[in-house]
Amino acid sequence: MQVLGNMVIALLVKYWIYICGGMFFIVSFEGTIVMYKIIYMMMFLSCVALYQVHYEWWRRFLKYFWMSVVIYTMLVLILVYTFQFTRWSNFWSKKLGMDEKGLEDLGLNKFEVSVLFTRIFIPTSFLLVCILHLHYFHDRFLQLTDLQAVVAKEESTIYRLVHQDGSLADLTILSASSVEATLSREEQEPQGEWETEKEKEQDLVVVMYDTDMTGEKPRSFSDPRQSSTEESHHCSARTEPEPSTEQSSDLKNKWHLVVDRLTVLFLKFLEYFHKLQLFIWWLLEIHIIKIVSCYIVMVSVSLFNYVFLASWAFALPYSQYRPLASSTGNYSEGQRTELGKSLLYNDSVDPAIWVGLNKSPDLLGYLRNNLLIMALLAFEVTIYRHQEYFRLRNKLSPPAARIIFHDITRQHLDIGIISFIKYFINYFFYKFGLETCLLLGVNVIGQRMDFYAMLHAFALIAVMYRRRRKAIAEIWPKYCFFLACMLTFQYFVCIGIPPAACKDYPWRSPTSTTDSNVIKWLYVPDFLTQPNSFFLIYDFMLLLCASLQRQVFDDENKAAVRLMAGDNVEICRDLDAASFSVHNPVPDFIHCRYSCSY
Incomplete structure (x- = not known):
């Protein structure tokens, strides 16, 4: 029983903080949205942003953060409860200089006894959860997540x-x-x-x-x-x-x-379950970038979401910008949540809608996509730190290649069907990533058939003109930069200019003779017929594959990867097909003249 108790305590130490985070959402979005709930969400977003930007500062700040949350929750409960008395409600109204409507916006309301219990039950439960974490689990959680002391801890039997x-x-x-x-x-x-x-x-x-x-x-x-x-x-x-x-x-x-x-x-x-956990963490480490970037491009087009897309469009091919993209995305979500209640207009032309803000009775549903982006960005950082912690604790180095089957190399390719399948699960994009990117480029041209498709065709011709793989690898970073610029510019075209900035675009003026089909082909902003934002998905998929191919070009220069996956060097473009076996180490199944017995 003590073994089971130790395991339960260990699970609570690791995962109780997720319960606290879930309670943050319940407190912030339950019932009518009022000011004290917005402050809860601002506190939570500031904590998540610091977690993504600087891990050590976040660990130092965490204790004071939970103490401030406990104190603030106590103040909220005291104010809500005391406001139920007539004398105290008059006192707060005079002290704050606000009428009854203003006090309701703050969250100070008079309730019936039954309603009052339900109103204070969730904040009280949240207070209890935070106190339990602070008193029983916080110190051990900090010890568990200390990346600086991992090596010293691993000798402990407990x-x-x-x-x-x-x-x-x-x-x-x-x-x-x-x-x-x-x-x-x-x-x-x-x-x-x-x-x-x-x-x-x-x-x-x-x-x-x-x-x-x-x-x-x-x-x-x-x-x-x-x-x-x-x-x-x-x-x-x-x-x-x-x-x-x-x-x-x-x-x-x-x-x-x-x-x-x-x-x-x-x-x-438990041992097999733990191996499954390690495998899932490794899969997430490989594919989390693809998951985050794919979801970001699916979010509706607005000025706030432009910050997400522009930062990740350049972070995909240039990995050094990915931490900046994660923190920028979190900042944008915080801005949107804070301004969602304040920056609203009632004019005939509402610029808040163009920015990405809209008054909605269902705030949680309205912010669902942005909250999911924030959760994915935080989860991405968590995956990387979990893997770093695991490798430090077990004195492991990161694998040379991001593959699934670590025991399969180029020597296993011709052994059998199972080895063949495993090899191409590992190295399909390593071998055929360039061809996949070229096919996706042709697909973008065929799907769009507009001015930007013509630009893609010119870029594809420039890449194909280099012919040799080494030459293409030299120009490939410029091609990735071209794709990132194209995607961000087209997204801005889909946003357009604010409706109140001008009466109409020049190509829609009464004196213009520009045909609607020409406007559609040019893919320019238009109030009458907005550009089709679905085309951005094709451009994004091409950018994603081109970014992965840039990583492949970098891996081709690593000796460890070449030993496992084989090289991608052309044999010779001037040899006769029948003489390939002289230079090709792989058995020739086509031009064999002797000892062919299959």
């Missing part, structure tokens, strides 16, 4: 037990090796000596005091033959026991064996 990377293997290997060593000695050494029996018993004992798993006496995962030998040895030294006592002793030993076997099976299950 640490290996609580964190599953080392505990499962330690317990199972210890018990199995002890039993095997003892059984081998049983066959070799003579039995009957008291010292030998004592040594065997000590070998079979799996000491649990080192791991602090239980406070009971040490017990052993013993072999049935050893148990029966020991019982007969002890029984011969005593008088013959009663039948009931002997049966109860046998039953107790059997139950011990069942519990031991179930324990080993449970630990094995």
Whole structure:
């Protein structure tokens, strides 16, 4: 039971902060949106932004943040509760100089007794959750997430037990090796000596005091033959026991064996579950950039979302800008949440809608996409820090290539169908990424058939004109920059200019003779027929694949990747096809003239 208790405590230490974050959303969006709930969301967004920008500062600030949340929640509860008394409501109205409507916007309302209970129940629950975290889990959470002290902690046996990377293997290997060593000695050494029996018993004992798993006496995962030998040895030294006592002793030993076997099976299950966790974390580390960027481009077109797209359009091919893109996206979400209640106009032409702000009765539904972007950006940073923590703790270095099957290399490609499939799951884009990008470029041209499709065609011709792979690799960063600029400019075209800035565009003036089809082909902003923003998805997919291909070009210059995946160097473009086997290390299945037996 103490083992189970330690595991539960470890889970609470790791994940209780997520419960606190979930309660932040419940408190902020439950019921009518008032000022004190907006302050809750501002506090939460500031914490998330600091977490993404600077991890160590966030850890230092975290304790004071939770203390401020507890104090603020207490003040909210006190104000809401005391406002129910007529004398206090008049007092706050005079002190703040606000009428009844203004106090309602702050969140100070008079409720019936039943309604009052439901109104203060959620803030009270949130206060309790924060106090529990601050009192019981905060210090241990900081110890757990300290990247500077990971190497020093990994030697602790208790640490290996609580964190599953080392505990499962330690317990199972210890018990199995002890039993095997003892059984081998049983066959070799003579039995009957008291010292030998004592040594065997000590070998079979799996000491649990080192791991602090239980406070009971040490017990052993013993072999049935050893148990029966020991019982007969002890029984011969005593008088013959009663039948009931002997049966109860046998039953107790059997139950011990069942519990031991179930324990080993449970630990094995946890070991396999932990391996699955590691695999999922690795998959997320590989693909989180694609997930975040794909979701950002799917969000509706507005000026606020332009900050998201522009930052990530250049962060995809240029990885050094990705931390800046994450923090910029979080700042934009904070701006939108704060301004959502204040920057609203009632004129005939509302510039707030053009900015990306709209008055909605369902604020949570209105902000759903932006909140999901914020959650994805925070999750992205969490994945990278989790993997860094895991590698520091296990003294591992990052893999040379982002692949799924680490035991499959170029030498395994021609062994069989299974190895063939695994190899191309690992290295398909490494081998055929350039061809995929060229096909996507042709797809963009065919889907759009407008002025920007013509620009894509010219760019594709410029890339293809280089012909050799090395030459294409040299010009590829410029091609990625061209695609990023095209995407950001077209997004701005879809936004257009504010409706109140001018009466109409020049190509829509009464004196203009520009045809609507020409305006559509030029893909220019228009109040009558807005540009089709769905075209941006085609451009984004091309930019994403081009960014991945730029990484492939960088990997081709790494010796470790070439050893695993093989090189992408052309053999020679002037050789006769029948003479390829002289230069190609792979067996030739087409132009073989001798010993072809298939």
